[in-house]
Amino acid sequence: MIRNTLLLSISLLLGSCGAHPPAPTDIAPVDLAALSAAERDSYLREAAAFFEKANIVGLPSLVECTLSGGAKTTCFSITVKPVPGDYTPGPWCPRNISDGKEKSGIWLDEGKIYDADGKFLQNLSDFYEDDEWQLFDPATGRVNVTDSKEKCAAAARPDVDEKYNNYCVECQLDYMPAESSVTYVIPVRPVASSNRSRTHGGAGVAINGIRLDEPAPLDAILDAHTLAPFDDCGGHVNLHVGYHYHAVTDCLVDKSGRTSGKYDAPVIGLAMDGYKILAHRLDNGELPGQLDSCQGHSSAEYGYHYHAGAAGSNRILACLSGQQGCSFEGSGETCDASVRRGPPGGGGPPPGATRPPPEPG
Numbered sequence: 001m002i003r004n005t006l007l008l009s010i011s012l013l014l015g016s017c018g019a020h021p022p023a024p025t026d027i028a029p030v031d032l033a034a035l036s037a038a039e040r041d042s043y044l045r046e047a048a049a050f051f052e053k054a055n056i057v058g059l060p061s062l063v064e065c066t067l068s069g070g071a072k073t074t075c076f077s078i079t080v081k082p083v084p085g086d087y088t089p090g091p092w093c094p095r096n097i098s099d100g101k102e103k104s105g106i107w108l109d110e111g112k113i114y115d116a117d118g119k120f121l122q123n124l125s126d127f128y129e130d131d132e133w134q135l136f137d138p139a140t141g142r143v144n145v146t147d148s149k150e151k152c153a154a155a156a157r158p159d160v161d162e163k164y165n166n167y168c169v170e171c172q173l174d175y176m177p178a179e180s181s182v183t184y185v186i187p188v189r190p191v192a193s194s195n196r197s198r199t200h201g202g203a204g205v206a207i208n209g210i211r212l213d214e215p216a217p218l219d220a221i222l223d224a225h226t227l228a229p230f231d232d233c234g235g236h237v238n239l240h241v242g243y244h245y246h247a248v249t250d251c252l253v254d255k256s257g258r259t260s261g262k263y264d265a266p267v268i269g270l271a272m273d274g275y276k277i278l279a280h281r282l283d284n285g286e287l288p289g290q291l292d293s294c295q296g297h298s299s300a301e302y303g304y305h306y307h308a309g310a311a312g313s314n315r316i317l318a319c320l321s322g323q324q325g326c327s328f329e330g331s332g333e334t335c336d337a338s339v340r341r342g343p344p345g346g347g348g349p350p351p352g353a354t355r356p357p358p359e360p361g
Contacts, residue, residue, distance in 0.1 A: 030074035054209025067323035080209035082242025093168035105229035160224035185335035190274035273322030
């Protein structure tokens, strides 16, 4: 019985078959105390292999956890540095309107991806039909960039400091403390939820350990006449969770090793409820059919899983079908996702508490 439970848990990361998630009452939680040392070691080896491209801090572990719907079960806890181990993030903001796409990132608007190069920044007043856009010095072509930690902190927030209106906003990874880390606590066996919920504390974590975030609040960014570009991998930096993704591009897909065309799609990460997240398109280049409202469906290869939204959509996942675990800065916290709290953890504050403003990046 214990061995069967372990195999069901490991199937999360190895891609076994399954059906659409059953109702929560049909789920038997994984009992951490019932697993032998050998079974725990076997699971952790397989789980760590899933995140072999991540900058893991310490050793992954199995922990007791309480999910967002109140289910008590066993979770996989992994602490990572918010820096990809397989490439260097950036660039984001061009420094002059003469700079091309090789010195700039991308911008998302109404489902499309644009090179946020000098020419794009120069023409923002036409693009958004608003004459108040002026991110550069007309005499020199020099772009206004938040090129210090202090400027980043003042501009990369919902209530942008007025003196940083009409700036290209970027934050660098070296603004983060060297010891910065993020911990993800995710159920080893997904527990379906009776109510599909929006994501709290991110949609999930990519195979390289980088946070797959909720949609960037583009309206708040644009209202201050600022632009906060993403790099070509769909990521940028804030001072809380470090480097994180708002779009899934070929940076993750190409590094998944799935190019034969015979499979469902490349796996690009794990959702906070424990279901896999696959690339937007199938291996054969086609779009997956019959996705539910959370962008999920079932296949013979993976069971129930999600497909990431199109890169230009600013939406990696629309919602979660299962009860979600926790994410938080640093390590050492106990996961109780049923107690809502502010970002970057697993939810918002308890009812009646004051909710801090969301991070704009």
